[in-house]
Amino acid sequence: MTEPLLEARQITSERDDRVLFESLDLSVGPGDLVRLEGPNGAGKTTLLRILAGLFPPTCGEVRWRGRPISGNSDGFFGDMLYLGHRAGIKSLLTPQENLRALEGARRGYSEACVEGALVQVGLAGFEDVPCKQLSAGQQRRVALARLLLSDEPLWLLDEIFTAIDKNGVAALEAMLVERARAGGMVVMTTHHDFEAPGMRRVVLGQAAPAPEPAGAFY
Numbered sequence: 076m077t078e079p080l081l082e083a084r085q086i087t088s089e090r091d092d093r094v095l096f097e098s099l100d101l102s103v104g105p106g107d108l109v110r111l112e113g114p115n116g117a118g119k120t121t122l123l124r125i126l127a128g129l130f131p132p133t134c135g136e137v138r139w140r141g142r143p144i145s146g147n148s149d150g151f152f153g154d155m156l157y158l159g160h161r162a163g164i165k166s167l168l169t170p171q172e173n174l175r176a177l178e179g180a181r182r183g184y185s186e187a188c189v190e191g192a193l194v195q196v197g198l199a200g201f202e203d204v205p206c207k208q209l210s211a212g213q214q215r216r217v218a219l220a221r222l223l224l225s226d227e228p229l230w231l232l233d234e235i236f237t238a239i240d241k242n243g244v245a246a247l248e249a250m251l252v253e254r255a256r257a258g259g260m261v262v263m264t265t266h267h268d269f270e271a272p273g274m275r276r277v278v279l280g281q282a283a284p285a286p287e288p289a290g291a292f293y
């Protein structure tokens with residue numbers, strides 16, 4: 076691995092008196108594609124939100140370019156794109172308006188750029204439709220168009236394959252691999268069976284499991 080830019084040092088997270096993970100170290104550098112794995116409730120989203128500076132760890136520290144993210148929020152948030160479970164889009168706005176609000180204002184993208192991204196994610200003809208009238212997968216695609224516009228080096232992505240159809244999944248997988256190949260950094264959670272050469276795995280929830288009741292849905 077190249078020099079790490081994102082470093083989680085000795086991260087512990089406890090929620091409701093339950094230790095999700097303890098003294099976890101993670102280093103991510105240019106070209107890294109990292110998948111957080113584990114069963115429901117293992118703490119993948121929690122870890123991703125800690126890495127994004129959106130949730131505090133119980134102990135430990137996250138550093139970006141050698142500085143704690145807590146005291147470096149301007150630099151860090153400018154370098155990082157977080158896509159959470161929820162698409163993060165406003166249902167009353169159209170795809171175009173959402174993208175302009177989310178990315179355009181911050182980065183000054185042209186109309187053509189925004190439109191091109193929407194076409195690329197398969198939303199041609201839906202640019203002006205309020206998002207509440209789009210399907211779950213189409214709404215998700217609005218959020219994914221942000222990736223196409225993103226020049227942030229670090230992507231933190233939570234369950235981005237949810238509700239995406241087979242062709243969309245293949246395109247998205249290729250985008251993530253290409254992003255890493257081009258020197259970006261991707262840390263993601265997914266229950267989708269995504270494999271890529273060189274992808275690193277961080278498995279959570281491997282503490283001793285509670286006994287399974289008979290007939291349980293596991």
Ligand SMILES: Nc1ncnc2c1ncn2[C@@H]1O[C@H](COP(=O)(O)OP(=O)(O)OP(=O)(O)O)[C@@H](O)[C@H]1O
Binds near residue numbers: 095117
């Ligand atoms: N807002 C919250 N308040 C209190 N506890 C929470 C909250 N969100 C999650 N938790 C708890 O933290 C634990 C880990 O949740 P988390 O969402 O990180 O798991 P996950 O591995 O991402 O699960 P999944 O695969 O279901 O998305 C769970 O036991 C959950 O109950």
